[in-house]
Amino acid sequence: MYESSWARALMTCGLLWFMLAIAFAPSNKLFQQGLVLFVWVPVLVVAWSGRLRLAELWQGQRVLCLSLIALAVWALISMSWSHSQLHVVKPLAYIALFLMMFPLLANGRPEHIVRLLQWGGLGLALSALVAIVRFYIVEGHDWAERLEGLGQLSHPILGAYVIGVAAIWMLHWTPQKGGMQALWLVALGLLGLFVVLTQSRSAALALLLTVLAMPLWRRDRRTVAIASLALIAAGAIFWLMEPLMLARGSSYRPELLMSSLHVIAANPWLGFGHGVSYHITALGIDFDHSHNLFTSVAIIYGLPGLFFWCVSWFSVIYAGWLARATLLGQGVIGIWVFSTLAMQFDAASLLDSPRAEWFITWLPIGIATLLSMKKACSDACDKILCFP
Template sequence: MQETRWAQVWMTTGLLWFLLAIAFAPTNKIYQQGLVAFLWLPTLLLAWPARQRFVELWRGQRLVCLAVMGLGFWAMITLLWTQDPDPSRGAKRALYIIVFLLFFPILANARPERVIRIMQWGGLGLAVTALLAAIEFYGVDGNHWMARLVGLGQLAHPILGGYVLGLAAVWLAHWIPPTRGKQLLWLVALAFLSGFVVLSQSRGAALALLLTFVTMPVWCRDRHSRLIALGALLLAMLAFWLLEPLVLARGTSFRPEILRSSLDMIAQRPWTGLGMGSGYTVFAEGIQFDHAHNLFTHIAIELGLPGLLLWCVLWFAVLREAWRARDTLYGRGILGIWMFSFLAMQFDAASISGTPRAEWFISWLPVGLATVLVWTQAKFQGCDKIPRST
């Protein structure tokens, strides 16, 4: 049933909506409603017909599945002492996450190349948003070119926009089409996306993008990855030379002080945490911050050390699965996505239990995409392999 044309169009629309409507949807409410219609609903309707794919996923990625279930179970337990005035909201969001992760095996249906194609189109769409954002910000609104560029829609923040568009640059750099004409289009898209990251002046996103591109030859081991690494280094030196005053003016942005304050909060409730969905503030140098600016410390504050341990098991299990599939085109793309996300979440991201938002691009999207790695490794009879890239 999931292979019928209407089902594939429906689910393809769901993934593209997740990737693009975050910038194009007029409001966050419309974005969330679109996800319900195009992503959550088809997943629930097709889950039973696609149950064999879930069996294959369980057999091939048991550690990932156990880590997701363990994290979800522990998060539900923490609702017993959460400071969220509406604990049912946390339970609903946990269900959203589970359905989101189940979406990818149904969409792929043992065909990872299908996911690659959709992600490629999504990356091109995000490149268009980068160009439109620059035109609106500098041209229409008349901001000075040294001002921090912000994205469109829900990406109207230099840090969040930098993370989402930087991640799009990463997957486009790994999943390059074979024909010359399309490769030129990809190069232009990469320039728009990378340029947005630089102009957003988000140092966390820029550093994550640079280090991901520089380390690409470790898992890609081909000519195009070495060219990307070299080009990234040269462009980074040029950008630093041009924007050095802007890069250094903000100092460390209180990150060391926020980290110390976050560790103090963890030490106060190390085992239970505050509970899923609890609001909290971090005080550093007399300034109040509304989150820990680091996904790992945020999880420890909210879910305690057990939650942090389960997240680490899940996150590094994804790395293990991607590394095992590094000789495939899909596996290499997931490694790049994992590397960028891991670096980005050290500097600002602090949400795994909220509604779908920009932070999901560097938390749950890599996990969801990684579930498709089962079929790149061809562990089950009749599954398709992704060919090696040249």
């Protein structure tokens, strides 16, 4: 049943909806409803028929699967002391169905997912263009103001994270056809410009460091040239925007880190529990979260939860590194590096409903599940480069 045309069509729409509706959907409610229709329902219906594909994932990446299951079980156990309402369990099911979608939709052909990501990258580049025109030209904001994206990308930092990770996968998976290469180059320029105009230093730094590190897993002249050009461009941008970049100082990040460590030390093993909101105080100012995903996980789920999450997350880079000879493995490494750097500065949502943070948490893990298809990864190397 999972191979039927209607199931594949719905799940294809689901992945595209996840990538594009985050920007273009007029409301978060519509974004969530679209995911229910295109992802949760079809995956739930066809999961049993695709059990062999899921078993392939289990056999190929057992550490990832076990650690994710352990994290979910620990989150459920933590509800015994968080006293949260039952509705907070739904995001756990949503995450499971979202991750199951990737091997079911790929069906042994990971290049299909990569092509959808390529089209999603073009769509996000279009959203970047529309956001730039709307913010600076239509609304008349000064060019020194921080750009706000469309829809749920209106937050300058989270919007820059989503657009930045799209730039990374577009860098790794480029088309071979001349016309598509020109379109890809324009899209890449728009994605990079969006990150710069948001003035999100963390996203820009994560993007720059990832591009500079790319020659470690893609040892070719083209990648070295891209890294060199990125370094030159970063120097020029910093020279032009130095006052804006330095005006906000450290944005309380060191103080937030120290305050978060004190909160963790006060309750290291249990944490606050799943579904609990918390505040962090730094220099007398209250913040909604710790602005660091790893400390946020430790605060909510304690050190056991942090351990399970770290095992899950670092198993992704391990699997990617083992497959670094393939284009899919290289892309997973790049996305993981960018996401890991981005997590250090603002992401704080993990086991929550779909939102912008999913692009640097669950989307990388979903893509990494395709690495369990070892033969398919090798056979798809050439196909991955081409748009349909």
